[in-house]
Amino acid sequence: MQPFSTHTAVAAPLLKDDVNTDQIAPVLPSRGLKDDHKAMLFYRARRRDDGSENPDFVLNKPQFRNAGILVTGNNFGAGSSRETAVWSMTANNIRVIVAKSFADIYRENCLQNGVLPIVLASDDADAFIARVVQVNGAGPFTVDLVAQRISGPGGPDVAFAIPAADRTRLLEGLDDIGLTLKHMAEIKQWEQRAAAAQPWLQAAKDSR
Amino acid sequence: MPRTLFDKIWESHLVGRRADGRDLLYIDRHVLHELHAHHGFAQLEKQGRPIRRADLTFAVQDHTVATKAGRDDNTNPSGAAFLKAMRDGTRKAGIKLFDIDDPDQGISHVVAPELGIVLPGATHAVPDSHASTVGGVGALAFGVGTSEMTHILATQVMAMKRPKSMRARLEGKLGAHVSAKDVALRLIAELGVAGGRGYVVEYAGAAVRAMPIEQRMTLCNLNIEMGGRSGFVAPDDTTFAWLAGRPYLPQGELWDRALAHWRTLKSDDDATFDRDVALDCGTLEPQITWGTDPSQVVGISGRVPEPAALDASRRPAAEGAFAYMDLKPGTPLAGLPVNRVFIGSCTNSRLPDLEVAAAVVRGRKVADGVVAMVVPGSSTVKREAEAAGLDRVFRAAGFFWGESGCSMCAGGNGDRGLPGERCVSTTNRNFENRQGPKVRTHLASPATAAATAIAGRIADVRQLLAGAA
Ligand code: SF4
Secondary structure: OOOOOEEEEOEEEEOOOOOEHHHHOOOOOOOOOOOOHHHHOOOOOOEOOOOOEOOOOHHHOHHHOOOOEEEEOOOEOEOOOOOHHHHHHHOOOOOEEEEOOEOHHHHHHHHHOOOEEEEOOHHHHHHHHHHHHHHOOOOOEEEEOOOOEEEOOOOOOEEOOOOHHHHHHHHHOOOHHHHHHOOHHHHHHHHHHHHHHOHHHHOOOOOO | OOOOHHHHHHHHOEEEEOOOOOEEEEOOEEEEEOOOHHHHHHHHHHHOOOOOOHHHEEEEOOOOOOOOOOOOOOOOHHHHHHHHHHHHHHHHHOOEEEOOOOOOOEOHHHHHHHOOOOOOOOEEEEOOOOHHHHHHHOOEEEEOOHHHHHHHHHHOEEEEOOOEEEEEEEEOOOOOOOOHHHHHHHHHHHHOOOOOEOEEEEEEOHHHHOOOHHHHHHHHHHHHHHOEOEEEOOOOHHHHHHHOOOOOOOOHHHHHHHHHHHOOOOOOOOOOOOEEEEEEOOOOOOEEEOOOOOOOEEEOOOEOOOHHHOOHHHHHHHHHHHHHHOOOOOOEOOOOEOOEEEEOOOOOOOHHHHHHHHHHHOOOOOOOOOEEEEOOOEHHHHHHHHHOOHHHHHHHHOOEEOOOOOHHHOOOOOOOOOOOOEEEEOOOOOOOOOOOOOOEEEEOOHHHHHHHHHHOEOOOHHHHHHHHO
């Protein structure tokens, strides 16, 4: 996984709660094994009914075309577990999402892909959203995971909290499977214990 | 210390703690589907990592399969590549696949319990957010993303922080034609789409105890629609009777041992939960969604809410939903003309769901101009329904009777509505564009959906049946 330490980019405000993964990365009729994740991001919101570009959608506005930070409301990433909803972010170089809260599975998927999910308390979030709206893409923000700070135009630095373990994982770009494989002895011991105590858990055979 | 059932299952599956503070939870059963599995197979191949427990891993073709009779890989052209990649990947890995023509094929969340692949007190993972459906038989199930799926394939454990626990006590006796779907929609309406975030929910109370297993699965299926991490019902005699004899379960002496253990699976009487909520279901009428998220719900005799009556935090979403759904505040739901009715999905496609719908439809006709579909959740459900003559009831009424799969739930197989259509659907998500671009989805129970197909308008099944009597 690509490590994350700092990220400097324009921040775009997506002023909504409960943005779901069907909205972030819709299933398109023409999909295949190798989807174009870059094009997938907010595919429907980006377009008008006739297929032309929707100039009102935030990421279509000239100042936000290259936004690399998304600032949004409550429960971001609700719904389907599809990881394309994070891959479509990374494909567009959006590597930080600042929200009031995230849906559980979406947050996990962010951590798996080197995307920093920042949760700001509601008041701080409102203030930061207002600032991002005010700045309106005029200059980039820098998100520093080492210092746990966001700096940029329009105000003082904003501190954010993140569980230490998640921070380490992002900073080091740790290989998640590799981390777990270090525990193989424990996994095998668990299996031996289970096979003795609850043998039905360790076997799944068709009895027909 | 008194413990909840969630505590007990979690602790008995705890393998260790990783350096980054995450718990490693052993996954007893892992079920894959064709949309995501190929990513995992390709990743592991690239990394030179083997699949650790192919014998505890199962795979189904469900999201992209066509529903037309005589279907094959190419009936839904955009599914063919996924079906083939799944076939190749599982063959190489030695994973049992329920392929498109397998007599056990179906939606993963329907097939796994039906075959006895999931067990009470077992852990279960699926790269799909509705994994907790199998909580209906007392399993602890997690929906995961593609990376976590790959991690489980390589290790057979899941790395996560321990969620908090919630108990939802659903009390009272359900009225006639009111089902688990109505209960779940009302609960989501009360708690909101993020009300369960961070929690594993134990569904308890008299209403739950009285539910047959299929309804408990409907209830647990919808747990993710309030953001819950997992949800389950503690197993009881209803569960054991339902499970007995299913092919992948332990047999003979081992069954007796398993059963003795499963009987111990309950929360201690004085166990405390991080959150406790209660709902009286005794006065509940059939429920239906009016908006574009599953918390925007009213009773069937209700009206689209006035914004002023809503919590301020819910108003912006409601305004968007009025526009998308083409509904004005104050409009009664019952009587709205519909174009389409869909009965199916991992929420409501098991045999009793189809029986309920067939009982409403029997001897009646789908209203002119309404496209109505029934898609059984598994090939087994389909066979059983046909043996009971349900397919003939539906066809005689003018329903399409399909081969099993996810179908119009998310439209991944090409079954979709047309732009602007209003659809009553027994599925789980009324998100914008979910069932086709610009399709307006109202979520409801099989009984309500069936009554609506007959009336051609959103209908109160109780009135439809009373009118006929
Ligand atoms: S039926 Fe719908 S919700 Fe269920 S697994 Fe299939 S697509 Fe997902």
